[in-house]
Amino acid sequence: MKDYIKHDPWKIIEEGFDPALNRISESLCSLGNGHMGQRGNFEESYSGDCLQGSYLAGVYYPDKTIVGWWKNGYPEYFAKVLNAPNWLGLSLRLNGNEIDLAKAEVIEFRRELDIKRGVLKRRVLLKSGKVLIELNSSRFVSMARPEIAAYRYSLRLIEGDGKLEISSFIDGNIHNEDANYDEYFWEHRGEGVDDDSLAVVLKTRKTDFTVATRTATLISHAGSFLAPENSSSRAGWAGRDYSAELSQGDEITIEKYVSCLTDRDHKADELLSKGKTALAAAVADGFDTLLAEQEEAWNSIWEHSDIAIEGDTAAQQGIRFNIFQLKQTYTGKDERLNIGPKGFTGEKYGGASYWDTEAYCLPFYLGTADPAIARQLLVYRHNHLAKAIENAGKLGFTDGAALYPMVTMNGEECHNEWEITFEEIHRNGAIAFGIYDYIRCTGDKDYLMPLGMEVLTGIARFWAQRVNWSEAKKKYVILGVTGPNEYENNVHNNWYTNYIASWCLRYTAECAEALAAEKPAEYKAMADSLKLDDAELARFRSISEQIYLPFDPERGIALQQDGYLDKEIAPVETLGEKDRPLNQNWSWDRILRSCYIKQADVLQGFFFFEDDFNDEELKRNFDFYEPLTVHESSLSPCVHTILAQSLGYEKKAYEMYLRTSRLDLDDYNNDTEDGCHITSMAGTWMSVVMGFGGLRHREGELYLNPALPSAWKGYSFMVMNGGEPLKVSVGKDGTVLENRGEKAMKVMMGRPGSAGALELAAGENRRV
Numbered sequence: 001m002k003d004y005i006k007h008d009p010w011k012i013i014e015e016g017f018d019p020a021l022n023r024i025s026e027s028l029c030s031l032g033n034g035h036m037g038q039r040g041n042f043e044e045s046y047s048g049d050c051l052q053g054s055y056l057a058g059v060y061y062p063d064k065t066i067v068g069w070w071k072n073g074y075p076e077y078f079a080k081v082l083n084a085p086n087w088l089g090l091s092l093r094l095n096g097n098e099i100d101l102a103k104a105e106v107i108e109f110r111r112e113l114d115i116k117r118g119v120l121k122r123r124v125l126l127k128s129g130k131v132l133i134e135l136n137s138s139r140f141v142s143m144a145r146p147e148i149a150a151y152r153y154s155l156r157l158i159e160g161d162g163k164l165e166i167s168s169f170i171d172g173n174i175h176n177e178d179a180n181y182d183e184y185f186w187e188h189r190g191e192g193v194d195d196d197s198l199a200v201v202l203k204t205r206k207t208d209f210t211v212a213t214r215t216a217t218l219i220s221h222a223g224s225f226l227a228p229e230n231s232s233s234r235a236g237w238a239g240r241d242y243s244a245e246l247s248q249g250d251e252i253t254i255e256k257y258v259s260c261l262t263d264r265d266h267k268a269d270e271l272l273s274k275g276k277t278a279l280a281a282a283v284a285d286g287f288d289t290l291l292a293e294q295e296e297a298w299n300s301i302w303e304h305s306d307i308a309i310e311g312d313t314a315a316q317q318g319i320r321f322n323i324f325q326l327k328q329t330y331t332g333k334d335e336r337l338n339i340g341p342k343g344f345t346g347e348k349y350g351g352a353s354y355w356d357t358e359a360y361c362l363p364f365y366l367g368t369a370d371p372a373i374a375r376q377l378l379v380y381r382h383n384h385l386a387k388a389i390e391n392a393g394k395l396g397f398t399d400g401a402a403l404y405p406m407v408t409m410n411g412e413e414c415h416n417e418w419e420i421t422f423e424e425i426h427r428n429g430a431i432a433f434g435i436y437d438y439i440r441c442t443g444d445k446d447y448l449m450p451l452g453m454e455v456l457t458g459i460a461r462f463w464a465q466r467v468n469w470s471e472a473k474k475k476y477v478i479l480g481v482t483g484p485n486e487y488e489n490n491v492h493n494n495w496y497t498n499y500i501a502s503w504c505l506r507y508t509a510e511c512a513e514a515l516a517a518e519k520p521a522e523y524k525a526m527a528d529s530l531k532l533d534d535a536e537l538a539r540f541r542s543i544s545e546q547i548y549l550p551f552d553p554e555r556g557i558a559l560q561q562d563g564y565l566d567k568e569i570a571p572v573e574t575l576g577e578k579d580r581p582l583n584q585n586w587s588w589d590r591i592l593r594s595c596y597i598k599q600a601d602v603l604q605g606f607f608f609f610e611d612d613f614n615d616e617e618l619k620r621n622f623d624f625y626e627p628l629t630v631h632e633s634s635l636s637p638c639v640h641t642i643l644a645q646s647l648g649y650e651k652k653a654y655e656m657y658l659r660t661s662r663l664d665l666d667d668y669n670n671d672t673e674d675g676c677h678i679t680s681m682a683g684t685w686m687s688v689v690m691g692f693g694g695l696r697h698r699e700g701e702l703y704l705n706p707a708l709p710s711a712w713k714g715y716s717f718m719v720m721n722g723g724e725p726l727k728v729s730v731g732k733d734g735t736v737l738e739n740r741g742e743k744a745m746k747v748m749m750g751r752p753g754s755a756g757a758l759e760l761a762a763g764e765n766r767r768v
C-alpha cells in the first residue's frame, strides 16, 4: 500500500516527484469525457518510465488470441483498448537541452487533479543546465464538447536566459504495451499541416476504425504570438516548430487545442473537415471559455451525484475520486458504449464490458442519473443477444440458448483464458439480475416486453442446457465452472453459480406467467416469436426447484463448491506479509489448491439475494468466508462492506470501505500503474449508499436505513427516487431528507419488511 497522495476533499495531490511512482500517478490523473480520455502523462517529452495513453471509446483492435493448445470454442481474439495518437506532443529545448523531468534537476513538483472541475494541473521548478525554470500546466478533456481537449502550458525563466526551441506535434506512431504479438495496430492514412493546424489520420487494422486527430497551438510571448518557423510531417506524425529568445523573468504560454473524431460518429471522408470546424470553434472561444464550460458541466454532475463526508478527509477523497472516474468514463450519451474496467486510465483488461456492469455499475447509474441511462445499459445487452446466442452455439448449446461473454466489445466473447471463457458462466446470471434490479428500482415493468423477456429466455435456455441430472445426488448439478472466486477453476457445483442459475430459471418463468396474465395478446405474440411455450416454462421451474445447492450441515453454511472443505482451511491472517497479494507471490498451482478466496463468492449470492436469507444465515456464512478472503479483486471489499454493515460489524464495514474507496489512491493491490479499477468504483458508491445508508429498492420503492460510521461526523448523498432527486444527510442527531424534485415522493424508512412509509412534498426538507 502506498500513501503518497495528500488527503484533500476535492483534489488528488502529489508533491515531490518520484519517478518510481509515475505510472501510478498517471493512472490516477487520467482525464476523460465518455468519448475519449488521456492518462496523466506529461505534456513535454519525458524519457523516464511512463505509460503513454490516449484512448477513444469504442475504438479497439482484435488482438489474435495467444494460447499454447488451441481448444474448440476459443475466441479468435482479445479486444484491446487501443492506444490512440498522442496529441500532447511537446518538445522544449532550452539552449539545446531537452526539458525532460527524467534528466533535469527537479526542485519542486506538484501534480494536482482537481476533481471538482475536471482539470489536471502541474507546477514544476527545475534546473535545465544553469537555468532555473518554472513550468505550469493545466488541461482538461471537455465534458461539454466531447471531441475537444485542451491544455495551457507556461514556462518562465526564473534565473538565467537562453533560446527556447519548441516543437508541438501529434504522434500516431504509438504502441500498446498490452499487445499479444507486439504489433502496430494502426495504418497511416495521412498527415498534414495547414495554416492553423496539424492533423494525423489513422485507421485501425482489421477493425477499420478511422480516427482523425487535429491540433492547433498558440504560443504567446511578450504580448504577441510566435510565428511558426517550420512545419513537417512524416508517416503518422505532424509537427510545427517555433523559437524564442528568453531573458530572465520572461514567460511563454502555449495553448494547445485538440479535436479527436472517429468514423463511429461521422463519415470517414468528413472527419478532417468536421474536426477542423470543431477545433476552430474551440480556438475561437478560447481556453478560458472552454474551462468555464468544463467547470459548469462538472458542477451539474456533482449536484446529482456528490457524496459529502464530514470528519474524514481520506474517506471523502476516496469516494469523490471514484465518482469522478465513473462519471468521466461513461456518460450515457452513446448507447453503443459500456463501462470498461479500466475506463480511459490504461490498456489492460481489454474489452468494454464485463459482468461488472450489471453487478456493480448499474446501481450507481440508477442512483445518480436519469433512469434512461440504466435502461440503455440493459438495451446494450439486448443488442448483443444474437451474438450471445452465437457464443453459446460455439460451445455446443442450441435452440436460442444465450451465453453472454465475459468480456466484449461488440457482443462476441473476447477473453482468451479457457477457465474464464468456458467456465465463468455465472456472468450470464448477472445480466438477468441487472434486468430484475432495474425493474425493482424503477418499477418499469414495460421493459420486460419484449426486450427483457428475450434476454431472460436466452439466458434461461442456457442454464436449462448447462445443468445435468445427477443420479447420485438426484438433483441437477452444474459441473466444471469457475465461480466469482477465480482462485479455483473447474470446480463442481459452485454454490453461487447454481443459486443464480436456479433464480434465473424461476424469474424467467415468473415474468412470463405474470405477463401472460396481464397482457395475454401481447404476451402470446412475443412467446410465439420466441417459441416459448408452457412446457418449456414448466421445465425451467422444475430445474430451478431441483438444482443442487451444496451445504455444510455442521457449520450451517452454503459450500462454495463440492470440494471446498477438502482444502486446508486457515484464515488469511495466518499468511505472511510476503505472501500478499497471492497472485504476485504464489504459483498459480498453489493458489488453486488453497482455500483463499479472491472476491465475494458465496457472499456475492448473499448480497444479491439478501431477502432469501435471515441474519443468522448471513452471519454464519460471513463469519466463515470473510476471514478466508484476500480481496484481491477490486470488486471484493465493497460487497463485504455492505454485508458487514447489515450484520452490525461496524469495524469490518469501515475497514472494507476504506479499502474499496482508496483502492487505487493507495494502490492496495499493487497494480494501479496499469490503470484504475473503474467498475469497482461503483462498488464504493454502493458501500456508502447501500452499506451505511441502507438504501434498497423493492417494487419501485426506495428504502433507507442510515447508520453513521463512528469515524465520521456526518455524510450526505444524492439518490434518484422515482426519477426525482432526494438528498439524504446523516448526522449524529439523525437523518435529514430533502426532496429536491418537483413531485411528492415516498420514502420507506427501515429495512424492507419492517419499514415505515413517509411522504415528502416537492422541495420538502424533513428530519427523521
Ligand code: BGC
Pocket: 341, 349, 354, 355, 356, 484, 486, 598, 599, 633, 634, 635, 679
Ligand atoms: C475479477 C472479475 C472481474 C474482472 C474485471 C477480475 O479480477 O475477478 O470478477 O469481472 O476482474 O473487473
